[in-house]
Amino acid sequence: MSIRHPQLIVLLAVVLPALGRAQQPLEVRSPNGQLHYSLAVGEKGQLTYAVSFRDLEVIRPSALGLELENQPLLGESMRVVSSSHGQEDETYEVPAGKSNPVRNHYNWLKVDLEELGGFLRRRLTIEARAYDDGVAFRYVTIARRRGKAWFVGSMTDWTGRDLEIPLSFLGDGDYLADIYADAPEAAADPKRVTIERDKAVNSSASLKARLAPGGGYAVHIRPRP
Numbered sequence: 001m002s003i004r005h006p007q008l009i010v011l012l013a014v015v016l017p018a019l020g021r022a023q024q025p026l027e028v029r030s031p032n033g034q035l036h037y038s039l040a041v042g043e044k045g046q047l048t049y050a051v052s053f054r055d056l057e058v059i060r061p062s063a064l065g066l067e068l069e070n071q072p073l074l075g076e077s078m079r080v081v082s083s084s085h086g087q088e089d090e091t092y093e094v095p096a097g098k099s100n101p102v103r104n105h106y107n108w109l110k111v112d113l114e115e116l117g118g119f120l121r122r123r124l125t126i127e128a129r130a131y132d133d134g135v136a137f138r139y140v141t142i143a144r145r146r147g148k149a150w151f152v153g154s155m156t157d158w159t160g161r162d163l164e165i166p167l168s169f170l171g172d173g174d175y176l177a178d179i180y181a182d183a184p185e186a187a188a189d190p191k192r193v194t195i196e197r198d199k200a201v202n203s204s205a206s207l208k209a210r211l212a213p214g215g216g217y218a219v220h221i222r223p224r225p
Contacts, residue, residue: 026083028109030130037128037135039064039109045077045116049128051135064126074124077116081123084110106131123169143169148223154209155216160187163209163217170203174224177201179217186212200224 025040036052040061051059065075089105106129115122122144128137143152143165150170154163167175177199183192190212201207201221209217 026080026109026111028085028107028128028130030132030135031087031089031105031107032132035130035132035135037109037130037137039111039126039128041078041080041113045079047075047078047113049137066124074115074122078113078124079116081112081114083112086110150219150221152207152219152221153216154211154218156211156214160213160215161211163211165207165209167201167205167207167221168203170201170221172203175201175221176224177207178220179207180219181209181217182212182215186215190214 025038027036027038029036034054036055038050040048040050042048047064048061049059049064050057050061063075065073067073085108087107089103091101091103093101108130109128111126111128113124113126115124126137128135143150145151152165154165177196179194179196179199181194181196183189183194186192207219211217
């Protein structure tokens, strides 16, 4: 059994007030049920994870967080906003290797978190995958503020994905968004990009993004004049 190194997808990010009680751990198990990954938020909001195999502790509860230049550590005061579970089971060919075709079979956990306190209003999404022979997880952070403007970013690995990004971090009032997204044909031609300018948004809206394999998504949001 191996523990796969965490993959980091760092896009930069978005806050609310008040510390609360420890929240119940969120968990995902491998398809055979032997490998167990859990994510927890402590009483002071510290984000931690742990891994066990056949109910034996492999990684003790350990702090998670991102050190961002010129910003407070992201991960010390968080709360869970939402979570979801699912399973993937696919087979694909590789040019060379002992195992061919390769089966990609795992259960996944996705957790959306929000920072407590401060003024940055940062949000963080963590995706964890539990395989029969290891675990992997990555950070997907969204949005960073500069003055009155926000810059939102997303990127993915070689798996295309759909994202829904809530804009609850925006303040009161109306905003305009310039959106740079993968074009429908971007999987075959990565240079293909769509641009939508001056989309009207506010704090009750959300953005839906479709990311091509190896692709990304970027938004510049500013107050409406």
